[in-house]
Amino acid sequence: MENRQDQQITYSCYYAKSREGEQFAPEHVFNYQISGTLTVNDGERDYVTNAGDFRFIKRNSLLKFNKVPPENGEFKSISIFLTQEMLRDFSMEHHIVSDGDADHTAVHQLPAHPLYQSFIQSLAPYEFLTRQGNEELFRLKLKEVVMLLLKVNPELKNVLFDFAEPGKIDLEEFMNKNYHFNVEMKRFAHLTGRSLATFKRDFEKIFHLSPSRWLQQKRLQEAYFLIKEKGRAPSDVYLDLGFEDLSHFSFAFKKKYGVAPSFVKA
Structure with a gap:
């Protein structure tokens, strides 16, 4: 490239x-x-x-x-x-x-x-x-x-010529819609109209988990569903769900479900 x-x-x-x-x-x-x-x-x-x-x-x-x-x-x-x-x-x-x-x-x-x-x-x-x-x-x-x-x-x-920055919006709705995008936490904070500190504080009040922990759990749950119920290949879903590389995805998946994603049968 x-x-x-x-x-x-x-x-x-x-x-x-x-x-x-x-x-x-x-x-x-x-x-x-x-x-x-x-x-x-x-x-x-x-x-x-x-x-x-x-x-x-x-x-x-x-x-x-x-x-x-x-x-x-x-x-x-x-x-x-x-x-x-x-x-x-x-x-x-x-x-x-x-x-x-x-x-x-x-x-x-x-x-x-x-x-x-x-x-x-x-x-x-x-x-x-x-x-x-x-x-x-x-x-x-x-x-x-x-x-x-x-x-x-x-x-x-x-x-x-709209120079306004994003206003404060419903955090729960936004995250449930956009969790699969692989961006820095400060991007999520900005798009929900919050400073990074306020974003983290509001997030834990709503989800009772840190943003990074919740994102990983949410993405892994969706990955399991796509592989088990939809027959998708692990190599096809990890990028779609915001994981940076296949090895990191496989490690996190096995830690949560006790089995590598390639061994999950539809």
Whole structure:
């Protein structure tokens, strides 16, 4: 796998199927699929993009990524990250503000509009843009993405310029819905509108376990159900349930159930 990132533009290239990567989008992302297929799951549905497709990913979204290269080829994509700092500057410079409720959809499939296609083609001299002394040119390319999104998909204005952080929400409901995402505890805390200390305190009041202990137990219970009742293979479920690697999953599973997951019979 090769991955090169400079500032806010990332090129990705994968030679094999991959489900790696943090399952959280901290910033808005404008993305173009060069080759291969990317499937993004937000816990409720799959969003599939193929070569030539554009998409917009909303910040503060919990997501799982499945990257599949074409036969005898490479998975390639380009992502432009739109940070809150850059968008705040853009908002002040152009006097554009959110004036309504923001769409909470995690992934927006965008049209293959000529303006988007021309923008991607303009990134060909990428190495030149990232050289020292070209910082202003680079910033202009980032601003161009925002302008294009406002022109082609104006409904995204209230998403782009919604600078509010997540408010305090029902912790029990949120965790029961999102326990299978493999993210740091501070991400869960942030998305429920809490500091990490408050999150841990509220969590133990509700579940009577520490967050890490509860997450492991919840994921193992679901794994047992999927293997025993649904006939799923351990190698297929451990990543889906938030475990980082198969050996850690197998060790924890055997410790809880007294048998390796591969010996559980459907």
